Amino acid sequence: MTATLSKPALRIGPYQVDPPVVLAPMAGITNVAFRRLCREYGAGLYVCEMITARALLIGDPKTMHMMTFDASESPRSVQLYGVDPATMREAVKVIVGEGLADHVDTNWGCPVTKVTRKGGGAALPYKRRLFADIIRACVEAAEPAGVPVTAKFRIGIDDEHHTYLDAGRIAEGEGAVAVALHARTAAQRYSGQADWSHIARLKEAVTTIPVLGNGDIFTSGDALAMMERTGCDGVVVGRGCLGRPWLFGELQAAFAGEPVPEGPNLGEVARVLRRHAELLVEHDGEEKGVRDLRKHMAWYLMGFPVGSPLRRRLAMVSTLAELDDLLGELDHDAPFPSAGEGPRGRQGSPGRVTLPYGWLDDPDDPTVPAGADMMHSGG
Known part of the structure; x- marks a missing residue:
């Protein structure tokens, strides 16, 4: 097309x-x-x-x-x-x-x-x-x-x-x-x-x-x-x-x-997520910036093989140091999933x-x- x-x-x-x-x-x-x-x-x-x-x-x-x-x-x-x-x-x-x-x-x-x-x-x-x-x-x-x-x-x-x-x-x-x-x-x-x-x-x-x-x-x-x-x-x-x-x-x-x-693998997504965190911290300070990042987690990880416990911890992250530790637990070689495309965000009724x-x-x-x-x- x-x-x-x-x-x-x-x-x-x-x-x-x-x-x-x-x-x-x-x-x-x-x-x-x-x-x-x-x-x-x-x-x-x-x-x-x-x-x-x-x-x-x-x-x-x-x-x-x-x-x-x-x-x-x-x-x-x-x-x-x-x-x-x-x-x-x-x-x-x-x-x-x-x-x-x-x-x-x-x-x-x-x-x-x-x-x-x-x-x-x-x-x-x-x-x-x-x-x-x-x-x-x-x-x-x-x-x-x-x-x-x-x-x-x-x-x-x-x-x-x-x-x-x-x-x-x-x-x-x-x-x-x-x-x-x-x-x-x-x-x-x-x-x-x-x-x-x-x-x-x-x-x-x-x-x-x-x-x-x-x-x-x-x-x-x-x-x-x-x-x-x-x-x-x-x-x-x-x-x-x-x-x-x-x-x-x-x-x-x-x-x-x-x-x-090609869509990024999970390691590249982790790098992008970390870059997003840095920019938010630069704008709002670490406490507010990292807290603001939480709502983006499910969108970044959509379709990737990330277990529920790790997803929950990422959704509650509070500091850049904690974020680095959690991102290190991801399977950085996981390829971009087909489920990572398509509708995302609020839909409602x-x-x-x-x-x-x-x-x-x-x-x-x-x-x-x-x-x-x-x-x-x-x-």
Whole structure:
């Protein structure tokens, strides 16, 4: 299978993204340590975990720490969450005025209840005028500094309320330089299969800016298949790289038409895991950094012949010295397993999307949802 490599290079505003691969922002995952680790395998655009506009404006210390970028990271990309045009405008002004990032993505895909019940995330594009107001506010605040603004969204709230075609056309019309579609509804959360046919439909509807596809890219072959089937201009990789930062090397090779590297043996995985630990410790200190590594263990070891007792001990590791001892107990010659590919990360079950009272009554109501902008946990 070959990708549509004759396409023009993917551009996000002034930035060329080659290969046309974007790391999706994932809460608690895509911090500076994980982004650097992924970048060591291949080029692309690597997005910081989501930041709330309100938290940025109040100078929340946790938020500012989350917005750490490596000195060699370029462009510096951040995803911004908010529901109020005025708040989003001011947050973008801070980002560009203080030189905090080079690219601002806006989040309209979050399906979690605490967000949608207040009209945020995947619920908001249903309100077409409000969505347009927010995109316009961000673009106007970013334009003087030449900072590109993009938008990432889902198919819609559920199968009865698709919003993505309107969202794509609105974002295009208001000056966003690219849009990305996670081909699931909010009701699906991360369950079932992404329906790539909607990416193809969005590509037909949005004609002047790049359209990126997201959903169920777990191998380099998946990325090539998505581009071939949908005509999209690039791919956004989320859960597929959990415990597999080398996926970006595989993607770079695939898009260049080169042989895709073999999956690493367990010894190489141990080395990568140790490198991840070092970067987390550099960012957060040993106690917090090693503790943060615990959630990655099952992803790194997926499919490998590692006994339950050792897995449990790795999932409770507390220091780098302890980590070194435990990694030494692994069978470093164990080859990469076929079970190490495929779906990973949270999937959950589909369910009803909780929305504010009367949310579906008037899609052209531009009223800012009450309370949603007060979330300022730092993402």
